[in-house]
Amino acid sequence: MTTAVLAHDRIKDFDWAPSYxxxxxxxxxxxxxxxxxxDPFRTLVREYLSMEQEKDERQYGALEDVLSRTGAAAxxxxxxxxxxxxxxxxxxxxxxxxxxxxxxxxxxxxxPELRQGYLTQALxxxxxxxxxxxxLRHFARHAEDSEGFDRGMRVRGSNVFGxxxxxxxxxxxxxxPIESAITLSVVTETAYTNPLFVPLTEVAAFNGDDVTxxxxxxxxxxxxxxxxxxxxTLAAVLSVDENLPLAQEAFDRxxxxxxxxxxxxxxxxxxxxxxxxxNYVEKWQEWIVDDWVSGYIAKLERFGLKIPKHFxxxxxxxxxxxxxxxxxxxxxxxxxxxRFPGLDERGMExxxxxxxxxxxxYGSFWEGYRALQDPKAGMIPFQAFPAAPPLCRVCAxxxxxxxxxxxxxxxxxxxxRLHAFCSQPCQEIFDNCPERYLQxxxxxxxxxxxxxxxxxxxxxxxxxxxxxLVAQPHVDDTKPMWTIDDIxxxxxxxxxxxxxxxxxxxxxxxxxAAPTDGSEG
Amino acid sequence: MAADAxxxxxxxxTYITPRRRRVSEYxxxxxxxxxxxxxxxxxxxxxxxxxxxxxxxxxESTRLRHPDWFDFRDPSQLxxxxxxxxxxxxxxxxxxxxxxxxxxxxxxxxxxxxxQEMARHYRVWSFVEWGLFRAVFSASRECLTDALSAAFxxxxxxxxxxxxxxxxxxxxxxxxxxxxSDAGAKEVWLTDPVYQPLRELVxxxxxxxxxxxxxxxxxxxxxxxxxxxxxxSRLIGRHAPLHGDGVTPAxxxxxxxxxxxxxxxxxxxxxxxxxxxxxSASANREIVSGWIESWTPAVVAATELLGAVHARxxxxxxxxxDLLKAVLSAQPDLHIDAEVGA
Numbered sequence: 001m002t003t004a005v006l007a008h009d010r011i012k013d014f015d016w017a018p019s020y021x022x023x024x025x026x027x028x029x030x031x032x033x034x035x036x037x038x039d040p041f042r043t044l045v046r047e048y049l050s051m052e053q054e055k056d057e058r059q060y061g062a063l064e065d066v067l068s069r070t071g072a073a074a075x076x077x078x079x080x081x082x083x084x085x086x087x088x089x090x091x092x093x094x095x096x097x098x099x100x101x102x103x104x105x106x107x108x109x110x111x112p113e114l115r116q117g118y119l120t121q122a123l124x125x126x127x128x129x130x131x132x133x134x135x136l137r138h139f140a141r142h143a144e145d146s147e148g149f150d151r152g153m154r155v156r157g158s159n160v161f162g163x164x165x166x167x168x169x170x171x172x173x174x175x176x177p178i179e180s181a182i183t184l185s186v187v188t189e190t191a192y193t194n195p196l197f198v199p200l201t202e203v204a205a206f207n208g209d210d211v212t213x214x215x216x217x218x219x220x221x222x223x224x225x226x227x228x229x230x231x232x233t234l235a236a237v238l239s240v241d242e243n244l245p246l247a248q249e250a251f252d253r254x255x256x257x258x259x260x261x262x263x264x265x266x267x268x269x270x271x272x273x274x275x276x277x278x279n280y281v282e283k284w285q286e287w288i289v290d291d292w293v294s295g296y297i298a299k300l301e302r303f304g305l306k307i308p309k310h311f312x313x314x315x316x317x318x319x320x321x322x323x324x325x326x327x328x329x330x331x332x333x334x335x336x337x338x339r340f341p342g343l344d345e346r347g348m349e350x351x352x353x354x355x356x357x358x359x360x361x362y363g364s365f366w367e368g369y370r371a372l373q374d375p376k377a378g379m380i381p382f383q384a385f386p387a388a389p390p391l392c393r394v395c396a397x398x399x400x401x402x403x404x405x406x407x408x409x410x411x412x413x414x415x416x417r418l419h420a421f422c423s424q425p426c427q428e429i430f431d432n433c434p435e436r437y438l439q440x441x442x443x444x445x446x447x448x449x450x451x452x453x454x455x456x457x458x459x460x461x462x463x464x465x466x467x468x469l470v471a472q473p474h475v476d477d478t479k480p481m482w483t484i485d486d487i488x489x490x491x492x493x494x495x496x497x498x499x500x501x502x503x504x505x506x507x508x509x510x511x512x513a514a515p516t517d518g519s520e521g
Numbered sequence: 522m523a524a525d526a527x528x529x530x531x532x533x534x535t536y537i538t539p540r541r542r543r544v545s546e547y548x549x550x551x552x553x554x555x556x557x558x559x560x561x562x563x564x565x566x567x568x569x570x571x572x573x574x575x576x577x578x579x580x581e582s583t584r585l586r587h588p589d590w591f592d593f594r595d596p597s598q599l600x601x602x603x604x605x606x607x608x609x610x611x612x613x614x615x616x617x618x619x620x621x622x623x624x625x626x627x628x629x630x631x632x633x634x635x636x637q638e639m640a641r642h643y644r645v646w647s648f649v650e651w652g653l654f655r656a657v658f659s660a661s662r663e664c665l666t667d668a669l670s671a672a673f674x675x676x677x678x679x680x681x682x683x684x685x686x687x688x689x690x691x692x693x694x695x696x697x698x699x700x701x702s703d704a705g706a707k708e709v710w711l712t713d714p715v716y717q718p719l720r721e722l723v724x725x726x727x728x729x730x731x732x733x734x735x736x737x738x739x740x741x742x743x744x745x746x747x748x749x750x751x752x753x754s755r756l757i758g759r760h761a762p763l764h765g766d767g768v769t770p771a772x773x774x775x776x777x778x779x780x781x782x783x784x785x786x787x788x789x790x791x792x793x794x795x796x797x798x799x800x801s802a803s804a805n806r807e808i809v810s811g812w813i814e815s816w817t818p819a820v821v822a823a824t825e826l827l828g829a830v831h832a833r834x835x836x837x838x839x840x841x842x843d844l845l846k847a848v849l850s851a852q853p854d855l856h857i858d859a860e861v862g863a
Contacts, residue, residue, distance in 0.1 A: 003692055003693075003696055006692055007685075007688055007689055007692050010688045010692070011684075011685055011688055013707065014647070014648060014651035014684060015651070016648070016707070016710070016711060018724040018727070018728055019711075019720075019724075020717075020720065020721040020724045020725070021721075021724045021725055021728050021729050022728065023728055024659075024727070024728040024729070026659065026731070028573065044685055044689075045608075045612070045678070045681055045682045045685050045686075046612045046616070046685070046686075046689065049605055049608050049609035049612055050609050050612070050613070052605050052609075053605050053606055053609040056601075056602045056605060056606070060602060092554050093554070095554075096554045096555060096667070099661075099670070099674070100577075100662055103658050103659060103661050103662035103674075104662055106655065106658050106659070107659055107662075115655075116681060118658075119654070119658055119677055119678060119681055122658070122661070122674055122677075123601065123605075123674060123678055126600075126601045126671060126674055127601040127602075127605075129550070129551075129554050129601075129667075130550040130551070130600050130601045130602065133549060133550040133551070133554070134546075134549070134550050136534075137533065137534060137549045137550070140531075140532060140533055140534060141532050141533065145530075146530045146531075146532055147530045147531075150530065150531050150532070150533060150534055150535045151534070151535050151536055153534070153536060153553045153554075154535065154536035154553070154562060155562075157556060157562065157563035157564045157565070158562070158563075158564055163564075163568065166556075166568050167568050167569060170567060170568055170569040170577055171569065173577065173662075174567055174569040174570065174571055174575075174576065174577045175569070175571055175572070176571070176572060396568070433572050435570060435572060435574055436569055436570050436571070436572060437569070437570075438570075439570055439576070440568045440569065441564075441565065446564065460535075463529075463530070464529035464530050464531060465529060
């Protein structure tokens with residue numbers, strides 16, 4: 001036996017069953033955990049440190065040296081910079097949640113072979129948090145329009161999409177710890193880090209951003225080990241027969257929760273912010289269908305695990321999700337900490353060519369968007385809609401998907417309160433465990449009754465001059481910029497649609513002396 | 522107009538109140554990754570709940586109270602890049618020292634009884650470090666700010682590093698001297714009466730102590746300064762040269778460096794929660810003092826039993842009772858009263 005194998009065998013023998021105190025049950029799980037499994041992670045501390053130091057030196061060395069001195073950030077496409085303003089603060093929370101997941105698994109999975117893998121992954125996640133915040137700060141210092149990079153972390157918790165991202169990523173550690181591990185490692189890290197990090201680096205490079213690819217490729221190089229952690233955790237869980245139905249249900253929910261936020265987000269980022277677009281649906285086919293489903297999940301079939309229950313539904317609605325998300329994001333542009341570029345004729349042609357039928361659904365919106373870019377127009381696209389849709393109680397996204405012409409939204413009453421859902425799977429997830437969602441306050445429940453101008457001022461969304469908005473409906477500095485005075489003139493108020501609906505229902509009930517709210521449950 | 526607006530941009534993170542004049546790299550890459558427990562500008566400490574109904578973070582995860590946990594700064598200012606660099610360098614120094622010892626046949630010069638103690642006592646300590654790694658890693662999950670989370674995560678990594686280094690080192694000796702074996706050390710850890718009170722303490726920290734601040738205070742201000750200082754620094758580090766062993770102290774010194782760092786951040790945590798301007802400073806001071814007072818006698822009693830290890834050494838620098846006295850008199854002075862009264 002080599003010394004490396006001997007060292008590893010001895011290191012695996014560190015754990016012991018406590019005899020002076022009962023074992024801890026800090027993070028209870030409904031799954032049965034076997035005591036033995038294969039160790040996926042034969043990297044010991046010593047090799048790990050050396051490997052990561054080398055990666056850090058390459059990546060930070062480039063950032064500190066050539067890329068800073070040559071002004072690489074300022075040469076990047078302006079729309080792409082806005083996409084990064086949006087996504088980086090959200091991703092930081094995903095990494096942070098992953099770190100917390102590891103610190104829970106070390107308690108729950110009573111298996112010494114996996115424990116050191118969990119700590120090493122936790123340090124990787126700390127690495128990614130630090131890398132992404134470093135990158136944000138790099139752009140805050142060097143991007144042509146830095147405002148937004150300087151405060152994304154501050155405002156993400158009060159933004160409608162920022163809150164949806166938190167909801168998505170809290171599934172990594174605020175749940176049964178094994179279901180969290182399935183969500184993080186089996187779904188996000190194995191399925192979604194590829195369509196996230198790989199096209200992100202491609203799109204960045206297409207759009208003149210030489211800074212981001214180095215950081216994200218370095219992050220992605222840690223992910224293979226995380227996938228191995230996830231696979232081994234799942235294999236351990238599935239080696240106990242009675243876990244299979246629980247694991248399948250957890251897998252079904254985990255996939256849907258990640259799909260519900262990540263697919264609209266990523267699709268909108270890659271197709272609506274830059275002149276060099278990539279077709280996200282094609283990338284999804286490549287990474288999620290061909291690679292994840294046909295490769296990875298096929299391997300899990302021997303344990304009895306099947307493709308997530310709502311996979312076909314997700315694939316079907318994917319066609320329109322990113323477009324609808326982009327439309328909602330653009331319609332609400334003054335609410336955000338990033339600028340939302342419009343679509344020019346070329347962009348609209350690309351959309352129709354790639355997604356036949358696109359123009360009939362979204363064409364008039366984007367034409368209108370262009371017409372409303374100048375503050376003199378005196379209107380924002382948000383005002384063109386009769387009412388804001390309520391937000392989903394499970395994924396926190398607006399209930400307008402897959403597209404406004406064919407919404408799958410529903411509103412139900414539970415425990416004396418109305419709850420909206422974007423889709424049947426989100427409602428199913430709620431019904432399975434409403435306790436997970438009942439304390440959640442939707443964006444429009446928090447800010448109900450606020451003027452849009454008040455929201456912008458109080459949430460720090462004005463530029464250093466104290467009057468120009470950070471957000472703008474374009475990325476062209478030669479065009480006029482919207483100020484808080486322009487917004488105040490609009491008289492837009494944030495309204496909680498569920499409060500309005502509840503009031504209407506109460507009124508209808510009074511009129512007819514019978515409940516006619518059409519709700520279920 | 523656009524040019525004017527962007528010309529005055531802050532060009533740095535606007536949401537961090539820097540400890541010094543400018544936002545440091547450490548502050549920029551660590552702070553506000555975690556939402557604040559009292560809502561603050563993050564609105565909610567967490568949006569979802571577990572099936573049992575708990576949120577992401579809970580104010581009751583510690584008995585200590587502070588109006589803003591995000592005030593915490595680790596005095597070492599380490600973040601992942603600088604931590605990894607530091608520890609990679611320490612590991613390389615250990616690897617080189619071990620390689621040289623193998624090449625030079627140094628292990629042959631070690632006193633045979635000393636070698637037995639390396640296989641027994643030093644190897645037992647790898648189990649202690651493993652248990653403490655588990656305790657610290659759990660604390661990292663529940664603490665109420667990202668800067669503390671980083672300090673806990675790094676400390677967990679320190680402890681895993683120490684545990685693994687003992688194994689690597691003894692394996693190098695075994696490779697050089699096939700007669701050497703550390704087999705049986707786990708049994709010693711599990712059954713030898715000398716180590717049982719220590720094991721009970723480690724198990725309490727691993728499985729029972731749910732307050733993350735208590736884990737930090739007990740571990741870094743009581744357990745390490747008394748038990749680890751005695752078992753590793755005094756018994757191994759200082760006695761090695763008396764037994765022809767000039768190699769092991771180089772490994773021990775890297776762990777002492779880590780311990781000083783971990784003690785410093787824990788002292789900073791105590792200073793922060795007992796500072797005069799903190800409304801619950803007085804209650805916090807009593808809680809911290811209570812932890813120290815309630816754990817210290819058991820840690821001292823468990824450490825006293827290590828006199829049996831000392832008694833087996835062929836060469837001794839001092840009586841064990843004097844050695845322990847010196848360790849206890851060097852316990853960190855927390856200055857809690859002075860801070861609160863200031």
